Amino acid sequence: MASKATSIDIAYRAGVSQSTVSRALRNSPLVNPETRQRIQAIAKELNYKVDKNASNLRTQNSHTLALLICEDPTNDDSLINPFFLSMLGSITRATAQQGYDLLVSFQQLSSDWHADYEDSNKADGIILLGYGDYMDYEQKLLKLLEQDTHFVIWGAEHNNKSVLSVGCDNHQGGVSATEHLLSLGVSDIAFLGDASSHSPEFRDRYLGHVSAMKAKGIKADKRKQFDAINTEASGFDAANLLLDKGLSFDGIFAASDLIAIGAMRALHLRGVRVPDDVAIVGYDDIPVASFANPPLTTVKQNTRLAGEILVDSVLKLIRGQAVSPQLIQTELVVRRSCGESDPKA
Amino acid sequence: MASKATSIDIAYRAGVSQSTVSRALRNSPLVNPETRQRIQAIAKELNYKVDKNASNLRTQNSHTLALLICEDPTNDDSLINPFFLSMLGSITRATAQQGYDLLVSFQQLSSDWHADYEDSNKADGIILLGYGDYMDYEQKLLKLLEQDTHFVIWGAEHNNKSVLSVGCDNHQGGVSATEHLLSLGVSDIAFLGDASSHSPEFRDRYLGHVSAMKAKGIKADKRKQFDAINTEASGFDAANLLLDKGLSFDGIFAASDLIAIGAMRALHLRGVRVPDDVAIVGYDDIPVASFANPPLTTVKQNTRLAGEILVDSVLKLIRGQAVSPQLIQTELVVRRSCGESDPKA
DNA sequence: CTGAAAGCGCTTACAG
DNA sequence: CTGAAAGCGCTTACAG
Structure with missing residues (x-):
């Protein structure tokens, strides 16, 4: 393969110094417009591209x-x-x-x-x-x-x-998810997601949930919080655990859409209908959310x-x-x- | 910020030449093991990292x-x-x-x-x-x-x-999708996807479909091929068009999962049941496929x-x-x- | 407006 | 095994 053209090749053809080529190619005002044009034309013709390694080394940044x-x-x-x-x-x-x-x-x-x-x-x-x-x-x-x-x-x-x-404001997101459920008359809400300090984002969503409940005079039931990491499988497991406990609930706030989708699969398998028996809100608005069955109400992160x-x-x-x-x-x-x-x- | 350490800094501290530092850091056998260790220890201490711009410029490749x-x-x-x-x-x-x-x-x-x-x-x-x-x-x-x-x-x-x-072998994928439908007694199959030379992958899937049909002595009906690009919306539209035509069909082979999912939404809205009334196969096995309702049979690309x-x-x-x-x-x-x-x- | 020259920080033949 | 030196291809003060 023909080795790559350098600024020296261009300088040679244009009959100018390599410095001038460099200036012309960077649109420096220090170069005669005509010279610049001639140089740029040659550069284009030779399909010349500035060597990034060299220019980055020189300027000490990499863009x-x-x-x-x-x-x-x-x-x-x-x-x-x-x-x-x-x-x-x-x-x-x-x-x-x-x-x-x-x-x-x-x-x-x-x-x-x-x-x-x-x-x-x-x-x-x-x-x-x-x-x-x-x-x-x-x-x-x-x-x-x-x-x-x-x-x-x-x-x-x-x-x-x-x-x-x-x-994103996870606390606010948690508040709005829970407020939405509450506005629909759903108030016995389980939370699916790790609420420990290991998952600060999930935890803030949980805290938002708790404070929205509190604002309505309802105390969130700690027993209805089930750990889950951000996977469908984990949501599936958490929902099954929730079901196994035999605790009442008419709503689920899942800390992520993937968790929500896994939970919906578990509910479906156990004959619990969404939204008829249980309302569910997810978090993220990933593309899958709108394809879920039923399509998932969720807190969108922009x-x-x-x-x-x-x-x-x-x-x-x-x-x-x-x-x-x-x-x-x-x-x-x-x-x-x-x-x-x-x-x- | 303390400016970055260079190989010269290390050479200075180690009391060797910069060339030796370079060799030691690249594990050259040309360097005394003890010297190497000393140099590497210093490099680590200074949190030295080889400047990629410089080394790439020198070696003329970027890794x-x-x-x-x-x-x-x-x-x-x-x-x-x-x-x-x-x-x-x-x-x-x-x-x-x-x-x-x-x-x-x-x-x-x-x-x-x-x-x-x-x-x-x-x-x-x-x-x-x-x-x-x-x-x-x-x-x-x-x-x-x-x-x-x-x-x-x-x-x-x-x-x-x-x-x-x-x-991936799109022709073979098309064959296996169609063979699967045929094996289930589904033979009046519509194809959803652009089959022109603009979409060579979709076209090959279609061609595979046609040849699988032919192998069973069935001629694929050209009227039952509907253009669609790789989006849910396009699949939705294509399925509606198919439905509007009033042509019979008991199976759909969609050129992609997104198309299949859009088609399923259209079918659902029109009261056509999957798989009871119509069997459907997709292509790709994207993550959404397993979450679809019903979960989508599909041709997986590895x-x-x-x-x-x-x-x-x-x-x-x-x-x-x-x-x-x-x-x-x-x-x-x-x-x-x-x-x-x-x-x- | 232009050129000669230094130098970015390496790698590697060359000489020892 | 080690060092002095060249050079990768640029950018940019410096001098004119």
Whole structure:
């Protein structure tokens, strides 16, 4: 293969110095317009592209962001959390819009921490997805902080104020899900999802649920909270456990859509009808939610906006601009899993 | 922030030359084991990471692959083809396993062709997903070929033998879907999906369908093929069109799961029961398929294997090893959308 | 407006 | 086994 053209080749053909070629190609005002045009024409003809390794080495930045997604190790390998997938899409788009490239990496909790992208100058900053569990990641985050790495983390606000987070308002989301159920006369509500500090996002949703109940003078029954991680299988198991306990309930608030869908499968198998016998609300509004049977009412996280804010935040960090944690509002998407609702309610 | 440590800093502390540091860090046998250990200890202490821009510039390769996903422009922005998402996951994994990084980019058909990753030395090779429509992409592919870019394309085998493709055997998939329906006594089958040369993958599935019918002495009825692109909405529309025509049918072979799910929604709304009145088979086995109601029988594309082969193929191309187009076998996943099947059938 | 020159941080032949 | 030196292909002060 013909070896790639360099700026020197172009300089030779254009009869100018290599410095001038570099300037012309970067649209420097320091170069004669005619010369610039001639150089750019030659560059195009030779299909010349600036060598990123060389220019990045010289300028000491990469115009590249890295996205690290931590997979829940209990997930089937082929089944990545659909919510993350949707985030990935929006982050990719937002990154491209800003003229940056995106390096993507899936990590297992157990595996080596690959976050040396920035140390090795392959990326100017990092976005972390799925690193919500402080207990497990605290150490790694502190290390990043220590190294002055530019990073943003998706999720709840971090105890350590130096960690920049962007996330949806999980408490508010929990409130609106529960208020919706309550408005339909459903008040004996089970919560499916881990409510411990290991899952700060789920926990905040639970807390929102509890406070919405409290606002109506109802005390949430702790026995009706069942741990579940973000998988269909886990939701299936949790619902079965709930059923086995023989506790009464006329509504379920699932901490995620996947949990809700698993729960609906369990209910269906046990002859419990949704929404006739039990109303159910999910969380995330993943694409599957609208295809569920019945279509799932859920708390939507605006992934498009989230991606934009995440990218915008790292970029600000990189440029040394002021940044603060962002909380994105959620939106209730009403479908049929809670029965016919009065639109005026 | 303390500026990053370089190999010179390490050399200084270790009392050796920078060349020796470089050798030690790359585990060159040319370096005294004790010296190596000392150097590596210092590197670790300083949290030193080799500057990729510098080493890539020097070695002229990036140890990075680029993945270009072409989105169907008709799709909702937030709703990326779930099959591609699943591929993305497996490609990411396979890439990491080979010690490469992955640059991901979503492109619109209309947008500028960003494929200069390799030209700019940001990537050593490119994987193309969603560039199946020859009519639209032919020119771009030829350009890549002309520039000696290392790339693999997902999909049907290309007319141009120089284009390396990896794909599932769509014809065989079509055959097995139809054979399954036939084995259940369903033989009046409608096909939902574009069967033109614009969708070579769908077309091959259709051709497989036709030949399976023919093998049983049945001529596929052309009037019962309805165009649809790979979206739920398009499947919904196609099924309605089919219903409107008033043609008889007791089975549907949908060219994708999304189409099948849209079709099932249309059938449900019109009071047609699945599988009682109509049996339906989809294609892809996307995660949603098992959550559909009823769970969808479908032709599974092995995305994990596909990702591995795709990555393996570009890597071979990069290394100058022999490569040839690969065809991956599909697998029928029987669920309930075709009714109870006799496992011995 | 242009050119000569330094230097980004590595890797690797070359000489010892 | 080790060091001095060249060079990967750029960008950008510096001098004109």
